[in-house]
Amino acid sequence: MIYDVVIIGAGVSGSAIARELSKYKLNTVVLEKFEDVCSGTSKANSAIVHAGFDAAEGSLMAKLNVEGNEMMGDLAKDLDIPFKRNGSLVVCIHKEELPGLQDLYNRGIANGVKDLKILSKEEVLAMEPNLSDDVEGALYAPTGGIICPFMLNIAMAENANVNGVDFRFNTEVEGFRKEGDVWVVRTNNGEYRTRYVVNAAGVYADNLHNMVSADKIHITPRRGDYCLLDKEMGAHVSHTIFPQPTKLGKGVLVSPTIHGNLIVGPTAIDIEDKEGTATTAEGINDLITKAGMHVKNLPVGRKVITSFAGLRAHEDHHEFIIGECKDAPGFIDCSGIESPGLTSSPAIGRMVAGIVVDLAKPEKKSDWVGTRKGITNPSTLSLEERNALIKENPAYGQIICRCESISEGEILDAIHRPLGARSLDGVKRRVRAGMGRCQGGFCSPRVMEILHRELGIPVEKITKSGGESVIAPELSKNRKGGEE
Amino acid sequence: MQNYDIVVIGGGPAGLAAAAEAKRSGIDSILILERDHELGGILNQCIHNGFGLHTFKEELTGPEYAKRFMDQVFELGIEYKLNTMVIDITDSKVVTAMNKTDGMFQIQAKAVILAMGCRERPRGALNIPGYRPAGIFSAGTAQRLVNIEGYLPGREVVILGSGDIGLIMARRMTLEGAKVKVVA
Ligand SMILES: Cc1cc2nc3c(=O)[nH]c(=O)nc-3n(C[C@H](O)[C@H](O)[C@H](O)COP(=O)(O)OP(=O)(O)OC[C@H]3O[C@@H](n4cnc5c(N)ncnc54)[C@H](O)[C@@H]3O)c2cc1C
Numbered sequence: 001m002i003y004d005v006v007i008i009g010a011g012v013s014g015s016a017i018a019r020e021l022s023k024y025k026l027n028t029v030v031l032e033k034f035e036d037v038c039s040g041t042s043k044a045n046s047a048i049v050h051a052g053f054d055a056a057e058g059s060l061m062a063k064l065n066v067e068g069n070e071m072m073g074d075l076a077k078d079l080d081i082p083f084k085r086n087g088s089l090v091v092c093i094h095k096e097e098l099p100g101l102q103d104l105y106n107r108g109i110a111n112g113v114k115d116l117k118i119l120s121k122e123e124v125l126a127m128e129p130n131l132s133d134d135v136e137g138a139l140y141a142p143t144g145g146i147i148c149p150f151m152l153n154i155a156m157a158e159n160a161n162v163n164g165v166d167f168r169f170n171t172e173v174e175g176f177r178k179e180g181d182v183w184v185v186r187t188n189n190g191e192y193r194t195r196y197v198v199n200a201a202g203v204y205a206d207n208l209h210n211m212v213s214a215d216k217i218h219i220t221p222r223r224g225d226y227c228l229l230d231k232e233m234g235a236h237v238s239h240t241i242f243p244q245p246t247k248l249g250k251g252v253l254v255s256p257t258i259h260g261n262l263i264v265g266p267t268a269i270d271i272e273d274k275e276g277t278a279t280t281a282e283g284i285n286d287l288i289t290k291a292g293m294h295v296k297n298l299p300v301g302r303k304v305i306t307s308f309a310g311l312r313a314h315e316d317h318h319e320f321i322i323g324e325c326k327d328a329p330g331f332i333d334c335s336g337i338e339s340p341g342l343t344s345s346p347a348i349g350r351m352v353a354g355i356v357v358d359l360a361k362p363e364k365k366s367d368w369v370g371t372r373k374g375i376t377n378p379s380t381l382s383l384e385e386r387n388a389l390i391k392e393n394p395a396y397g398q399i400i401c402r403c404e405s406i407s408e409g410e411i412l413d414a415i416h417r418p419l420g421a422r423s424l425d426g427v428k429r430r431v432r433a434g435m436g437r438c439q440g441g442f443c444s445p446r447v448m449e450i451l452h453r454e455l456g457i458p459v460e461k462i463t464k465s466g467g468e469s470v471i472a473p474e475l476s477k478n479r480k481g482g483e484e
Numbered sequence: 485m486q487n488y489d490i491v492v493i494g495g496g497p498a499g500l501a502a503a504a505e506a507k508r509s510g511i512d513s514i515l516i517l518e519r520d521h522e523l524g525g526i527l528n529q530c531i532h533n534g535f536g537l538h539t540f541k542e543e544l545t546g547p548e549y550a551k552r553f554m555d556q557v558f559e560l561g562i563e564y565k566l567n568t569m570v571i572d573i574t575d576s577k578v579v580t581a582m583n584k585t586d587g588m589f590q591i592q593a594k595a596v597i598l599a600m601g602c603r604e605r606p607r608g609a610l611n612i613p614g615y616r617p618a619g620i621f622s623a624g625t626a627q628r629l630v631n632i633e634g635y636l637p638g639r640e641v642v643i644l645g646s647g648d649i650g651l652i653m654a655r656r657m658t659l660e661g662a663k664v665k666v667v668a
Contacts, residue, residue, distance in 0.1 A: 227611070228608075277615065277616075278613065278614045278615040279613040279614065280613050281611075281613045283613070284611060284613055301611065304608065304609060304611055305606065305608050305609055306606065306608030306609075306616075307608055307611060307613065308616060383580075383588055383590075386582075386587070386588045387587040387588050390582070390584065390587040390588065391587060394584035394585070395584070397582050397583050397584035397585070397586075397587055397588070398567060398583070398584050399519065399569035399571075399582065402519065402569070402603075403603075405569070405571055437603060437606075437609075438603045438604060438605075438606055438622075439606035439607070439608050439609075440606075440625075441603070441604050441606055441621075441622045441624060441625045442603070442625075444625065445625065445628050445629055445632075445633050448633075449633070459633070459635060460635065463618065464617070464618035465618070469617060469618035469619075470618060471618050471619070471629075471637065472629050472633070472635030472636060472637050473636070473637075473638065473639075474635065474636040474639070475634060475635060475636065476630050476631075476634045476635055476636050476660055477659075477660055477661060478634055479634035479635070
């Protein structure tokens with residue numbers, strides 16, 4: 001069969017594009033080399049819905065950031081995912097740098113960011129008492145927000161899938177060939193024939209682009225390390241606190257997460273390895289020092305529950321590269337999607353789909369469903385509602401993850417919904433089992449048991465995140481029946 | 485709302501012993517809430533011996549030791565609920581808990597005994613840098629996998645921490661046929 005569109009990569013970009021394309025009568029498939037959606041950069045970032053004052057005036061990045069930010073409210077509602085406009089503050093701690101705030105403000109206005117305001121020391125301290133005593137003023141962007149990056153990615157993919165887009169996991173694109181007007185996409189799992197290819201491969205997008213185009217691009221994985229703090233610290237600040245930006249990026253922020261933790265990070269370290277998501281002691285120490293310059297009483301060392309790193313797909317010109325490849329008709333790039341890629345994703349989806357639609361001229365579907373019912377979160381329900389839920393499905397009465405109070409019912413939903421979870425991390429990203437204070441110490445054996453029971457995967461084959469990542473590869477002697 | 489004089493949260497040896505003692509001291513209205521599917525707490529997975537030397541002047545395994553306290557609770561007819569997770573306690577001692585059969589319910593207690601044991605601090609809480617692959621376990625999780633679930637987390641093992649827990653796990657993994665390369 002010949003597909004209309006092959007999308008490479010099931011991160012936020014690929015998933016947003018898939019969802020937009022699912023509005024049309026097109027045969028679309030998403031190829032993802034990992035076992036699940038949201039397995040690349042989209043799973044490890046600050047999860048801030050940026051207001052849009054950072055990106056250079058007139059850049060595509062600035063345009064899509066502001067559009068994406070504006071679209072996020074409705075999208076989050078439609079897809080039933082948590083999102084909050086908690087507002088961002090860029091904090092100045094050196095008097096001589098106050099003009100920098102004005103520059104940012106001006107850029108924001110030029111980019112079309114609404115409701116920006118420069119605050120005095122007194123005003124900003126009244127909003128955030130835990131800011132450093134050195135604070136001199138701040139830029140306030142009420143449209144800045146926080147989101148669940150996993151659910152944004154997963155929900156867009158689910159919704160695309162429900163509307164007919166296929167997803168193939170553990171499928172890595174290895175090369176391309178052209179047969180007339182048809183692209184033949186070679187993977188470890190066979191070939192896919194298609195009229196159009198969309199390259200949304202994150203840090204790998206340059207490799208794929210360079211296979212088909214003489215006009216080379218180059219992406220540097222720019223690592224960002226983070227510390228995630230216990231929910232006890234979740235109210236330490238209520239806005240997202242940024243330092244003033246530098247050449248390397250937006251700097252180390254301190255922010256509540258949508259789930260009530262406090263996130264501190266990221267660093268910005270250029271590396272070569274496109275899978276180099278290992279944190280380093282220097283990186284972590286660096287971000288602890290930097291965070292402490294703007295926010296006081298921050299016990300990162302004592303309250304951290306985990307640290308992690310994500311890789312920005314930094315293209316040499318620090319710009320999103322979106323468009324049909326001039327020397328490879330039908331091959332559409334969506335590359336260089338570094339921050340604010342998460343924020344921009346709804347707008348990226350719309351723009352890339354627009355390019356495909358202009359080329360393919362498909363008909364619109366009449367039965368497209370743009371809404372999705374999220375996984376029921378019992379902790380948002382009243383006692384009565386919760387009891388009704390447990391009565392209807394007793395699995396909601398069995399708590400599996402103690403730290404986050406996640407019930408078996410939620411885990412079953414995560415497994416059985418479209419594009420459901422098949423690994424511990426898959427469950428974790430969908431319902432947070434294992435994302436709390438003990439980081440899965442208690443619940444992982446139980447979640448393994450549930451995955452085994454529901455999917456028929458032997459426990460010894462259950463993985464943390466697909467591939468080789470099995471957790472308990474053998475039966476114990478006792479279970480083997482003492483043959484040893 | 486139900487009323488109890490004492491609500492004990494946690495059905496491990498501490499909670500069981502506290503409940504038994506309260507009962508013997510004349511309090512009848514006691515409820516133990518346990519989130520696991522059996523009483524005994526963490527000792528159920530501590531199948532090595534060395535428990536009970538002080539209290540029972542005998543060397544018992546963890547489950548045997550826990551059983552002594554379970555028996556006391558059974559003999560004294562103390563009420564308990566399994567698979568029941570406490571999710572909130574208010575200043576006025578209203579305990580909110582839930583399970584599959586009762587749903588979510590509240591109990592007014594006159595006193596609450598907290599005997600929930602403890603939680604292992606994961607690797608992340610110690611800020612140990614690096615990748616986050618499969619195969620890194622806290623001692624308790626590895627112990628549970630081997631002793632309760634019946635799975636071996638791996639054949640080649642490095643143990644970080646050489647206190648008694650590290651050594652107990654080194655012994656256990658060796659007995660299971662794994663090669664413990666280092667205890668550091
Ligand atoms: C430290 C850091 C902080 C950030 N903070 C923010 C923020 O606060 N707000 C914000 O808006 N943005 C932020 N971002 C940016 C945002 O996370 C990214 O822009 C966005 O997640 C990129 O999504 P993507 O889908 O393009 O890439 P990815 O999520 O990486 O998805 C690409 C996918 O392609 C797959 N793939 C690659 N090669 C192949 C192949 N050959 N075959 C098949 N599949 C393949 C990969 O496995 C991957 O799943 C941050 C990024 C980082 C690293």
